[in-house]
Amino acid sequence: MKKKFKILVSNDDGISSKGLLALRNAMLELGDVFVYAPNEQQSAVGHAITVQTPLRVIPHFVNGELFGYAINGTPADCIKLAITSLLDTKPDLIVSGINHGANAAINVIYSGTVSAATEGTILEIPSIAFSLTSFDPEDFSYAAKVAKQIAETVLTNGLPPGVLLNVNIPAIPENQIKGIAITRQGRSKWNDYYERRVDPNKKEYYWLTGTMKRLDDEINSDLVAIQNNYVSITPIHYDLTDYNFLAELKNWNLNGK
Amino acid sequence: MKKKFKILVSNDDGISSKGLLALRNAMLELGDVFVYAPNEQQSAVGHAITVQTPLRVIPHFVNGELFGYAINGTPADCIKLAITSLLDTKPDLIVSGINHGANAAINVIYSGTVSAATEGTILEIPSIAFSLTSFDPEDFSYAAKVAKQIAETVLTNGLPPGVLLNVNIPAIPENQIKGIAITRQGRSKWNDYYERRVDPNKKEYYWLTGTMKRLDDEINSDLVAIQNNYVSITPIHYDLTDYNFLAELKNWNLNGK
Numbered sequence: 001m002k003k004k005f006k007i008l009v010s011n012d013d014g015i016s017s018k019g020l021l022a023l024r025n026a027m028l029e030l031g032d033v034f035v036y037a038p039n040e041q042q043s044a045v046g047h048a049i050t051v052q053t054p055l056r057v058i059p060h061f062v063n064g065e066l067f068g069y070a071i072n073g074t075p076a077d078c079i080k081l082a083i084t085s086l087l088d089t090k091p092d093l094i095v096s097g098i099n100h101g102a103n104a105a106i107n108v109i110y111s112g113t114v115s116a117a118t119e120g121t122i123l124e125i126p127s128i129a130f131s132l133t134s135f136d137p138e139d140f141s142y143a144a145k146v147a148k149q150i151a152e153t154v155l156t157n158g159l160p161p162g163v164l165l166n167v168n169i170p171a172i173p174e175n176q177i178k179g180i181a182i183t184r185q186g187r188s189k190w191n192d193y194y195e196r197r198v199d200p201n202k203k204e205y206y207w208l209t210g211t212m213k214r215l216d217d218e219i220n221s222d223l224v225a226i227q228n229n230y231v232s233i234t235p236i237h238y239d240l241t242d243y244n245f246l247a248e249l250k251n252w253n254l255n256g257k
Numbered sequence: 258m259k260k261k262f263k264i265l266v267s268n269d270d271g272i273s274s275k276g277l278l279a280l281r282n283a284m285l286e287l288g289d290v291f292v293y294a295p296n297e298q299q300s301a302v303g304h305a306i307t308v309q310t311p312l313r314v315i316p317h318f319v320n321g322e323l324f325g326y327a328i329n330g331t332p333a334d335c336i337k338l339a340i341t342s343l344l345d346t347k348p349d350l351i352v353s354g355i356n357h358g359a360n361a362a363i364n365v366i367y368s369g370t371v372s373a374a375t376e377g378t379i380l381e382i383p384s385i386a387f388s389l390t391s392f393d394p395e396d397f398s399y400a401a402k403v404a405k406q407i408a409e410t411v412l413t414n415g416l417p418p419g420v421l422l423n424v425n426i427p428a429i430p431e432n433q434i435k436g437i438a439i440t441r442q443g444r445s446k447w448n449d450y451y452e453r454r455v456d457p458n459k460k461e462y463y464w465l466t467g468t469m470k471r472l473d474d475e476i477n478s479d480l481v482a483i484q485n486n487y488v489s490i491t492p493i494h495y496d497l498t499d500y501n502f503l504a505e506l507k508n509w510n511l512n513g514k
Contacts, residue, residue, distance in 0.1 A: 046333075047303030047366050054454070054462035076303075081463055085451045106379065109304050109495050122363065122446065153509060163499045165506075180511045184498040189379065194342045197311070205311035206338060233511070235502040238366050240493040241441040242420045249422075249492055252410060254437040 005031030012112025035068025269369025292325025
């Protein structure tokens with residue numbers, strides 16, 4: 001008899017987001033699904049975890065049925081708390097998303113969606129982050145189909161220790177999708193800009209805005225792939241060591257002084 | 258005439274921390290110093306940035322003199338806001354710390370101290386994170402001396418684009434220090450544990466605690482180096498791509514179905 005898989009679903013847009021619902025429904029076709037997600041929007045929290053305040057776990061009902069649990073923390077908190085304290089057994093897979101907006105190039109390091117999957121990988125569970133390239137998406141049907149395909153393949157093949165998949169899906173009609181590309185994290189930068197405003201009490205405040213600039217053109221970059229109508233899959237890890245420069249740094253002779 | 262360097266100092270322990278004061282004083286020996294730091298403790302925030310709420314910038318005085326500026330945000334916010342909107346010209350160097358507690362092995366990805374330096378690197382300024390391996394340090398004199406030596410060397414040699422230095426200093430007397438080791442990010446995991454408690458209103462809450470377990474023994478690991486009384490310097494970057502697995506992933510034939 002085929003094993004029934006156990007799948008944990010989280011995100012960073014919060015438990016009420018449309019993308020989470022689409023991902024949860026897609027995973028229901030593969031096994032039992034458990035939802036633990038932030039109680040509110042947690043975009044750009046990076047790999048933050050909550051250590052100085054307590055966490056609460058609140059059952060979340062949809063149409064009178066238990067949908068999952070909302071946690072007053074970050075995406076990484078949701079995964080850590082669910083795995084260590086709330087679930088009886090480890091899930092076979094963790095999926096995060098479907099994020100409203102791409103998580104490609106430099107945005108990967110700011111992404112709460114990716115950090116949920118990273119935390120899953122740290123806790124030794126195969127994990128995947130899914131993002132759709134629209135901040136106000138209407139149609140998750142193709143993204144959900146891709147998520148199911150990739151999740152199924154990971155359930156079959158597994159992932160190496162310390163490696164997760166970061167998947168970005170163009171928000172375009174399915175018949176315009178050119179295929180799935182295996183990519184690296186692209187290079188980009190934000191042209192950051194803070195709007196300086198004055199509040200009703202005449203005090204200044206600053207609010208972040210900006211546009212992202214692409215810094216490479218190679219088709220093997222995640223950002224270039226999605227802009228060319230490919231689904232991108234980037235394998236990422238959390239060993240941040242720059243091994244190239246490590247060798248050179250030894251020549252600095254810092255002990256010789 | 259020797260150029261007068263301009264150095265930006267930040268941290269994640271907040272503008273009133275002893276480690277920040279020690280680092281700022283050490284940097285004063287190398288040039289003009291500008292302090293922009295979180296108004297309160299921001300440990301474990303990872304690379305979070307604030308996008309949904311406004312930021313305030315409050316002058317911080319010590320003994321009636323302007324010490325720097327406190328910002329109601331994360332370490333990455335402080336660097337982004339200072340560089341894009343508050344400083345007239347780009348600094349020659351950004352230093353973050355001196356953190357109260359090590360930022361080695363898996364902790365690097367949760368570290369606000371490191372994220373300030375990462376943000377500096379993204380903004381194309383040579384950046385260094387400094388941490389002392391004690392959560393309640395008394396004596397910063399050796400750490401400050403090392404910080405000055407490494408900062409001076411970076412001001413002379415520069416750093417490659419996209420690479421920052423993560424420095425950890427053992428909290429032991431200087432005569433027990435064995436030297437400076439060039440290291441990679443070590444492997445470790447947290448044995449996470451959430452204490453489950455009940456509040457005065459009889460509602461449950463969870464509070465994170467745990468101990469870190471070392472997963473390697475090699476002396477070129479940052480964690481092993483500091484436990485063996487070496488100062489560790491790990492060059493890190495923010496391209497998270499796992500290039501080894503990227504090649505294998507192409508064989509999954511995801512387009513062939």
